[in-house]
Amino acid sequence: MSIEIKMPALSPTMEEGTLARWLVKEGDTVKAGDLMAEIETDKATMEFEAVDEGVIAKIVVAEGTDGVKVGTVIAVLAGEGEDAGSVSAPKADAPKAAAPKAEAAPAPAAAAPAPAPAAAPKADGDRVKASPLARRIAAEKGVDLAGVTGSGPNGRIVKADIESAKPGAAPAVAAPAAAAPAAAATAPAAAPASVWYDESIPHEVEKLSNIRKTIARRLTEAKQTIPHIYLTVDIQLDALLKLRGQLNKSLEGRGVKLSVNDMLIKALAVALTQVPKCNVTFAGDKLVKYSRADISVAVSTPTGLITPIIRDAASIGLASISTQMKELADRAKEGKLQPHEYQGGTASISNMGMFGIKQFDAVINPPQAMILAVGAGEKRPYIVDDALGVATVMSATGSFDHRAVDGADGAELMKVLKALIESPMGLLA
Missing domain, CATH: 3.30.559.10 (Chloramphenicol acetyltransferase-like domain)
Known part of the structure; x- marks a missing residue:
């Protein structure tokens, strides 16, 4: 009989976490105590151990998925004598990996609405997707994540990508087109929904980890x-x-x-x-x-x-x-x-x-x-x-x-x- 592996509560206050990295793949045999995944909580990135023995039949939640609720089925284990290929994923929809979103520039203060300036192309929502382990190794090796192509799910940078990369400077980032000067304002602009920053300066936007x-x-x-x-x-x-x-x-x-x-x-x-x-x-x-x-x-x-x-x-x-x-x-x-x-x-x-x-x-x-x-x-x-x-x-x-x-x-x-x-x-x- 197949066994559902669920998102664990790795601390008393944990309600959800990020499945940062799978340490196994479909078809692998695991036994109790084997490391299966790295899970990022609001305090630390922790390793998750198997408690049952069997074959990884299905990985339901892809690595890099944010906001996985405690108790969500993240993988399915085929039991003894069970054909892993015949095991189906649970009917409930798995959490979807957060889709990158481009951040809108704040509107200029003007008497009349002005069209938004054309923005320079932004890769992956202005942030680099990388596992916590990959970020740590990149920092140690002096590798700029902006210049690394990820081989993980949705282009996520994983350990293997960093190990094969060479230290180097970040590629040049094209500055977005400057907004046209605003007309004489009659009143201050409303505060933007998110924190404003100067998009004319070459930059990257990195998503905050649960710990940060x-x-x-x-x-x-x-x-x-x-x-x-x-x-x-x-x-x-x-x-x-x-x-x-x-x-x-x-x-x-x-x-x-x-x-x-x-x-x-x-x-x-x-x-x-x-x-x-x-x-x-x-x-x-x-x-x-x-x-x-x-x-x-x-x-x-x-x-x-x-x-x-x-x-x-x-x-x-x-x-x-x-x-x-x-x-x-x-x-x-x-x-x-x-x-x-x-x-x-x-x-x-x-x-x-x-x-x-x-x-x-x-x-x-x-x-x-x-x-x-x-x-x-x-x-x-x-x-x-x-x-x-x-x-x-x-x-x-x-x-x-x-x-x-x-x-x-x-x-x-x-x-x-x-x-x-x-x-x-x-x-x-």
């Missing part, structure tokens, strides 16, 4: 609904750097090398346990108070920012934090994190010091009530033992949800954090 859409939605929500308060302290790093060097020397041969960020994760977690008023979530008419510090760590990936979590970071050792962080970051960049590894957390840390950023204000990651923004450690004039000297100093800024955290409590957290980093032996307790 989620980032945009959550950050907009955070800035519009959370009253942020920002508190910055300068922290001397010399003692922490010295301790890190000593610890790494003792860890030689164990495959562990502590980073400054590993130690800052621990410091933030310990500070939150000492100042629990900042380890909270604002929940309307309630305040949720956490008894454990789970630290979400911002990691940049080819598809956007994601925050894997070091759980109970105050209670585990630095070597464990370092090992977990490296493994989580590697899988985050490959799009292989499981939902429980990035959903939750009681506070976040974002470190841009490696980019030379001196100081910045981070946006709170709801429903958390604080995030720590870490800048670069640098040599600065500094008062050491009541005398002017030179020290390695970094600026750290805490962003707090002022509905849940009073300024004095946020200041107390930053004071404790500074003390822990400047006298870092407390991180080994």
